[in-house]
Amino acid sequence: MNIVLLGPPGAGKGTQSRIIQDKYHLVHISTGDMCRDEVKRASPIGKEIQQIIDSGRFPSDEIILSLFENHLIELKGQGVILDGIPRTLNQAQKIKEIFARLDRTLDGVIQIAVKDEELIQRLSHRYICRNCGASYTEEIHPHVQGVCDKCSSHDFFRRPDDEPDAIRTRLEVYNEQTKPLIKFYAEEGKLKVIDGMGSVEAVTAEIESHLSEFQVLTSKSGCLYSAQDI
Ligand SMILES: [Zn+2]
Numbered sequence: 001m002n003i004v005l006l007g008p009p010g011a012g013k014g015t016q017s018r019i020i021q022d023k024y025h026l027v028h029i030s031t032g033d034m035c036r037d038e039v040k041r042a043s044p045i046g047k048e049i050q051q052i053i054d055s056g057r058f059p060s061d062e063i064i065l066s067l068f069e070n071h072l073i074e075l076k077g078q079g080v081i082l083d084g085i086p087r088t089l090n091q092a093q094k095i096k097e098i099f100a101r102l103d104r105t106l107d108g109v110i111q112i113a114v115k116d117e118e119l120i121q122r123l124s125h126r127y128i129c130r131n132c133g134a135s136y137t138e139e140i141h142p143h144v145q146g147v148c149d150k151c152s153s154h155d156f157f158r159r160p161d162d163e164p165d166a167i168r169t170r171l172e173v174y175n176e177q178t179k180p181l182i183k184f185y186a187e188e189g190k191l192k193v194i195d196g197m198g199s200v201e202a203v204t205a206e207i208e209s210h211l212s213e214f215q216v217l218t219s220k221s222g223c224l225y226s227a228q229d230i
Helices: 013-024 031-041 044-054 061-075 089-101 116-123 164-187 200-220
Strands: 002-006 027-030 080-083 108-113 127-129 191-195
Touching: 002 013, 002 164, 002 200, 013 027, 013 080, 013 200, 027 031, 027 061, 031 044, 031 061, 044 061, 061 089, 089 164, 108 200, 116 164, 164 191, 191 200
Parallel strands: 002 080, 002 108, 027 080, 108 191
Antiparallel strands: none
16 A cells, blocks of 8 residues: 655644554655665765755755655565655656556545644644654653654754744745645545544544545455555
């Protein structure tokens, strides 16, 4: 099963991805993690990414998509959950081509909808692990206070752009960028919109109801995945 999670910053994509990947044996792919891994490995592309980030820019679609395709090739047939990618219509179209090349099917796209005011509230309490990028809020805190669940680091920071005024600007940019993306997936018949205002458990339950729907559709269309694939 291959799915995309869409949602504004603070909607809980990272948290939900971690829950879903364990339950469904999917590999969680986020652009942040992919870039951090390359930088850590000090690969040629990693060095290029470091330079781009140091100069205050973001890696181009071309870099992100080539990392993404290589990563998918390494995973062979294993299912994936995409978080933070695609971010633009161009990326979505390119991902469709990559999937076709690698003989993968995108089963569905789940958009987690949360009101702007709620996002501002959540992000103004968010802190992030400096080592692995995992993010936490007042509601979703590490199991052991001050220790990252994912990598055991003790080093957390707050993003300067998580302050309310900066968040408003980021949300405007996000909404502008993703409108065409959402239209694209709606026209492809792949989009499911869920209410992200509830508790973590309620949102997970809603996502899972769609996942079982995707599985039924996939098996009906004649390309049932073996247990190994999902
Ligand atoms: Zn961490």
